[in-house]
Amino acid sequence: MTGLLDRLVACGAITGYTREGAVDYLIAKRPTLTYSMYAGGRASRANRARFIADMTRLRGRVNIVSQVGHLAVAGGRIQRTNQVRMVVEFDHDEDFEKAIRLIQREYVAGHGREAARGSWLYPDVRVTGVRGPIAGTFQATAHHAAAIGDRFVVLTPEPAPALPGMSTSPVLLLDCWRAILSARPPVGDPA
Numbered sequence: 001m002t003g004l005l006d007r008l009v010a011c012g013a014i015t016g017y018t019r020e021g022a023v024d025y026l027i028a029k030r031p032t033l034t035y036s037m038y039a040g041g042r043a044s045r046a047n048r049a050r051f052i053a054d055m056t057r058l059r060g061r062v063n064i065v066s067q068v069g070h071l072a073v074a075g076g077r078i079q080r081t082n083q084v085r086m087v088v089e090f091d092h093d094e095d096f097e098k099a100i101r102l103i104q105r106e107y108v109a110g111h112g113r114e115a116a117r118g119s120w121l122y123p124d125v126r127v128t129g130v131r132g133p134i135a136g137t138f139q140a141t142a143h144h145a146a147a148i149g150d151r152f153v154v155l156t157p158e159p160a161p162a163l164p165g166m167s168t169s170p171v172l173l174l175d176c177w178r179a180i181l182s183a184r185p186p187v188g189d190p191a
Helices: 002-010 042-057 093-106 114-118 176-182
Strands: 016-020 032-038 061-073 077-089 125-128 137-147 150-156 167-174
Touching: 002 016, 002 061, 002 077, 002 150, 016 077, 032 042, 032 093, 042 061, 042 077, 042 093, 093 125, 137 176, 150 176, 167 176
Parallel strands: none
Antiparallel strands: 016 061, 016 150, 032 077, 032 125, 061 077, 125 167, 137 150, 137 167
């Protein structure tokens, strides 16, 4: 699976993908958000601790899942980074909505508190288990498949699977991701 997805990245058909330990959040029945960050480094650890404290304060249940990010970089190369995905499930819509606003306000690089130093300029935040739109997000599709114990996830603006046989799940992404996913060239031949 990695080889096929790497070829899609190399030809510009997708911007990247994640290899994750679990993707249950993609079919959540309750309001659920995920927030990815780098696994190592002092800034990332401080960001993770602050994020967990904030989500717990808002009555969210936090689960941490390991993943590897695969991102297209200059020269057709793929950058691979060890990451964690913070999966947060809520029972109450009002707590969930507060959490989304908090992320948009304080967990984007260059904004908010000191903990934001470990944040990304374009945070990988995925929203599932909700009905209808949420301010500051847009509808996208997560294409996912399992191979040899790993789960692979590709995000695109369109619902057609990135590869034949991949399952698809609707997700909401932060508005900052709209330009990232839309900037891709037309799908080419991944072979």
